[in-house]
Amino acid sequence: MEKIKCICIMRELFTALSDLESRLMDTYGVSLNEAMVLCSIGNERVSxxxxxxxxxxSASHASKVLGAAEKKGFLTRVLGEQDKRQMYFTLTEEAKNVLTRIKDHGVEVPDVLLPLFKEA
Structure with missing residues (x-):
């Protein structure tokens, strides 16, 4: 593949992900990274x-996203019982409701990303 073509495809993917994030923000009030964090926690208590x-x-980016989600009232942060330096996160009821709404109603996926969601 030509190097320039690769860059153009990456631009299209970046634009599609940006569109997807805009739809998540407009519909559910969460960024793409916040939605990924909420999904990664689910019904568990995780570090x-x-x-x-x-x-x-990355650790620094995750820290920022966790902080933003906590500020929005989506996460509860608790200290570890054995190691007080360790932080654990759980979803609030509000976050669980957002995840349920996303699962029930979905989000419109940009056309360029649709092949990634087809079952093999």
């Missing part, structure tokens, strides 16, 4: 390390 592992976010 930031688990969120990082499940989302692929």
């Amino acid at each position: 930031a390390g688990v969120v990082i592992e499940r989302t692929g976010l």
Whole structure:
């Protein structure tokens, strides 16, 4: 593949992800990264390390997203019982409601991303 064509395809993907994030924000009030964090926590109590592992976010970026989600009232942060330096996160009822709405109603996926969602 030509190098310039690769860059153009990446631009299209970036634009599609930006559109998807806009739809998530407009419909559910969450960014794409916040939605990924909420999904990665689900009904569990998890550490930031688990969120990082499940989302692929860098530690610093995950910290910012966790902070933003907490500020929106989506997360509860608790200290570890054995190691007080360790933080654990759980979803609030509001976050669980957002996830349920996303699961029930979905979000319109841009056409360029649709092949990624087809079952193999």
